[in-house]
Amino acid sequence: MSTQLISASHQRQFEIRCNVGDVALSNVAVHVVFFFERPLDTQALAGAFAHALTRFPMFAGRIAMAGGRMRIRCKGQGVPFTSVSSGRTIREAIHSVQEDSGGWLIDPVNGATARWGFGPLCKVRVTHLADDATAIGFSFHHAIGDMQTAMHFLNAWAAAAAGKPLADPVIAEDRAAYLDAHLPADGAREAGxxxxxxxxxxxxxxxxxxxxxxxxxxxxxxxxxxxxxxxxxxxxxxxxxxxxxxxxxxxxxxxxxxxxxxxxxxxxxxxxxxxxxxxxxxxxxxxxxxxxxxxxxxxxxxxxxxxxxxxxxxxxxxxxxxxxxxxxxxxxxxxxxxxxxxxxxxxxxxxxxxxxxxxxxxxxxxxxxxxxxxxxxxxxxxxxxxxxxxxxxxxxxxxxxxxxxxxxxxxxxxxxxxxxxxxxxxxxxxxxxxxxxxx
The missing domain is CATH 3.30.559.10 (Chloramphenicol acetyltransferase-like domain)
Known part of the structure; x- marks a missing residue:
């Protein structure tokens, strides 16, 4: 097993003020595994991952409190990126997830710990399986964003790996103010x-x-x-x-x-x-x-x-x-x-x-x-x-x-x-x- 801490090669340092959705989900981490029926080059994946972070620096950030509000500090603190080998096949690995024993395929972000600034907001585990297949376990803190946010980052990672241009995300440094300005004035009458x-x-x-x-x-x-x-x-x-x-x-x-x-x-x-x-x-x-x-x-x-x-x-x-x-x-x-x-x-x-x-x-x-x-x-x-x-x-x-x-x-x-x-x-x-x- 080998682990490296990956940061973007260059990025602007800034803070994101979290909105109510980020706070409500601030103790939750999301874990997802992707399976590929071929061996993937770990170092090539790691290099492309670092390139994707230049567009999505919040995945390498840390949570902090500033001015009484929760924020994500994007200063390139890094993402733990682990590579391991397993004697199990892709089918056995998929079965283990469905049987509630698939935790070995991820390096889980601790939602509660990360929420108070004591841990990374994203971790990756690449598992090389016995039948020349590969599993990529992707774990991220929900304060970063929802699944659409995660897929934008994963698509950027894949584009970087293929040498293709990366799409530009819309990053609001004050998410609450952005939504207040862009959402309709009407809506629900009671808080959810x-x-x-x-x-x-x-x-x-x-x-x-x-x-x-x-x-x-x-x-x-x-x-x-x-x-x-x-x-x-x-x-x-x-x-x-x-x-x-x-x-x-x-x-x-x-x-x-x-x-x-x-x-x-x-x-x-x-x-x-x-x-x-x-x-x-x-x-x-x-x-x-x-x-x-x-x-x-x-x-x-x-x-x-x-x-x-x-x-x-x-x-x-x-x-x-x-x-x-x-x-x-x-x-x-x-x-x-x-x-x-x-x-x-x-x-x-x-x-x-x-x-x-x-x-x-x-x-x-x-x-x-x-x-x-x-x-x-x-x-x-x-x-x-x-x-x-x-x-x-x-x-x-x-x-x-x-x-x-x-x-x-x-x-x-x-x-x-x-x-x-x-x-x-x-x-x-x-x-x-x-x-x-x-x-």
Whole structure:
């Protein structure tokens, strides 16, 4: 194993003032693994990575407090870049992620430690596998930005490796002020964030210490024909997206799995760039949560219709980023450090689903090889966090969610599994990999 600290060869030093979305996600790190069916040159990857950092210096930065506000100091402090070898094959490596034992493929950023300036905001691990395949584990602190931000950086890395021009990101040094100037004046009437109480903090800390490591990852695969049948069944009264129907389909099953739970709040991460006409190259957490009430016994069609209605009216009625920032500015530094989304509930978990589709994950290419599989590593210390991502080679959708053991067992029961797969036909073209890892 070898590790080097990579910094940009040259860059302007500056600070980024974080916005409310960055603060609310300031204890969270994101881990994702890309698989390539060929050996990749570690030194060439490292050199291209350093070049990409010249355009995206925040990935090599550190978090600091200045003037009572959280900031990212972009001074080229560096990104740990590790290269290791493994005797496992690419298929064995993918299986280990789905079985909650794939942590060896990443060098995880510690979200809580990095939040207080004591660690890097990004780490990379390149694993050379036994069958001449390569896995790239990419871990980044959520304060840097959302998945669209991460994909802009990864695309810049790939472009640098191929000797192609790098796209210029839009970097706002004061993210809060930028959004205040560019978002519509109207929007949500109530803030979508709140401050945790002391009892909630204690309960959350206890859960992270005792129970978070016991969580299991639910993995479901939905093929393209299967999703088309869902859209036909649920969308007879309005046009629904694949994201609408899969979120509703799984939510209905979640509400059926535990007879003791009658209500939950489904939080869906919404990319505000798309909904409010912001520059797609804007870097940061330009996302907010759209809350949808879930009731036991409600049909998936009804849930899907309500999701679509809320998304369609998002810009006018649900965009809460400006009012959330006003809330954060009013509560001050110390209470602001306890800022979370209103749907967060340490007593009874609520599902939070983020959509990673449409970012061109399977167009990521190094040394002529495209990524053949991409998966998150969900070692997140909170239950109910779900990710929707394209399946292998961009076919179908994979849904993954962290669940406590009791809820995982309930969602894995034969009755719920049958409910979840009721739109699947025996002759559907499901890739063998997904049959193996998702059932």
């Amino acid at each position: 964030v709140r401050c945790l109480g002391l009892a909630e903090i204690a309960r959350s800390a206890l859960y992270m210490a005792k129970d978070a490591r016991k969580q299991r990852t639910l993995s479901l695969y939905y093929g393209e024909d299967e999703i088309a049948r869902m859209r036909d069944a649920y969308g007879c009264r309005m046009r629904l997206s694949a994201n609408d129907v899969v979120c509703a389909h799984v939510s209905e099953a979640l509400m059926s799995a535990d007879p003791a739970v009658h209500r939950r709040t489904l939080a869906i991460a919404v990319n505000v760039r798309n909904q409010c006409g912001l520059d797609p190259m804007l870097v940061g957490n330009i996302v907010t949560a759209l809350n949808v009430d879930l009731r036991r016994g409600e049909t998936a069609r009804s849930i899907a219709e309500r999701i679509r209605h809320h998304v369609d009216s998002f810009a006018d009625e649900h965009c809460d980023m400006r009012i959330n920032q006003t809330f954060l500015d009013a509560v001050g530094r110390w209470r602001g450090a306890r800022c979370v989304a209103t749907s967060f509930n340490p007593i009874q978990w609520n599902p939070l689903i983020t959509n990673w589709t449409g970012f061109g994950i399977y167009r990521l290419q190094f040394e002529g090889a495209f990524a053949v599989y991409c998966t998150p590593v969900l070692n997140i210390p909170f239950a109910g966090v779900g990710v929707l991502i394209e399946g292998a080679d961009g076919r179908g959708l994979v849904f993954q969610m962290t669940l406590p053991p009791k809820d995982f067992e309930a969602m894995s029961s034969p009755a719920i599994r049958e409910r979840l797969s009721r739109f699947r036909y025996a002759d559907d073209d499901i890739p063998q990999l997904h049959r193996e890892v998702c059932g």
